[in-house]
Amino acid sequence: MDDDRPGPTRGILRPAAIPAVYGLDRLPPSPALADLVALYWRVDWALAPGAVHDSLVISHPGVNLSVEPDGVWLTGPVSGTYRRQLTGAATVTAVRFRAAAFRSLVDRPIRELRDRVLPAAELLPLPADLAGRVQAAGDLAAARTVLEEWLRTLPRSAAPELAELDATVELIESDRTIHRVDQLAERTGRSVRGLQRAFADAVGLSAKRLIRAARLREVAERALEGTVDWAAVAVELGYTDQAHLVRDFTAAVGTPPARYARQAAG
Structure with a gap:
């Protein structure tokens, strides 16, 4: 969904159309989790009432875990162009896992997650306060700290x-x-x-x-x-x-x- 390579727009289509009220931030993982996480990202937007922004991305491979106002979600690898309509105001903080590394956290082929969005709690043990702590974080660096504390506790298969x-x-x-x-x-x-x-x-x-x-x-x-x-x-x-x-x-x-x-x- 997002990109950790140089350049603020790589993969994001029609960047000139992104509203001025749209913000994007990215951070790399700590060295201890660099074999699992590709990057952390956060987007926030505040559109005028009735306004819609059609967000288009040529997605990068990897499962994304996103903390959103309505819950914590897993978005499987996207086989085409990722499209999402943005309305109102919201903040989304997310982890993009390395393309193959998420397989070490789950006991199922990742092809079963392709083009699917499902509650993260169906596949991963989520602390009850995780979403609240991430949402309360003042910036992506603080949110990364919260997420990494949790990610370090997850059991992983040796692969x-x-x-x-x-x-x-x-x-x-x-x-x-x-x-x-x-x-x-x-x-x-x-x-x-x-x-x-x-x-x-x-x-x-x-x-x-x-x-x-x-x-x-x-x-x-x-x-x-x-x-x-x-x-x-x-x-x-x-x-x-x-x-x-x-x-x-x-x-x-x-x-x-x-x-x-x-x-x-x-």
Whole structure:
């Protein structure tokens, strides 16, 4: 849902349309939880009565736990573009777990959580006062302290292969020369079928889908740079041609990249 890489808008679509009354903050985990947590994030908004902001994000892999006014929720890995309509005023504080690491906390394949939102208490032991303490925290740093006190108490299965999968996900995110699953398998010394099984169980999304999402986030970011040679970007990101890039981006975002760039500039 959010991003820990440099740049305040990476993955967030149409950032110019974000209301001025919308705030976003991110913090990394402490070293003791860096193998479990990707980042902590907090958003708050205060829209005028009747106003609606359509929030769109090309999601990053990983389960999110969010503390919201109506409860504590788990949002499973999102297979497409994450969309949420914001109204009124609220503050949401959340943890995004590393892509495979959440599997160490639960006794079920993460593919069962794909595109689902469910009460966090169905899968994790929640202290009765957790939500209240997080909501009362004055800023994200204070909320992180509360969340980490709880996270350290959670039982976790010993699974070294999860750390290897998280490293594989990071490779997808950082290396734009990886365009296909067979390339990823070769780089990691695993079989394509082995990667497919491991990703379904621990990440909840296929490696192919993660590669596509990483490319789409890159396309959206390039659109914010001004004049773009889309044919060159298509070649760089491994699309067969510019038309392929345009079709893929349009299917995910709802508008071609050049038009999206004009909208973003406006």
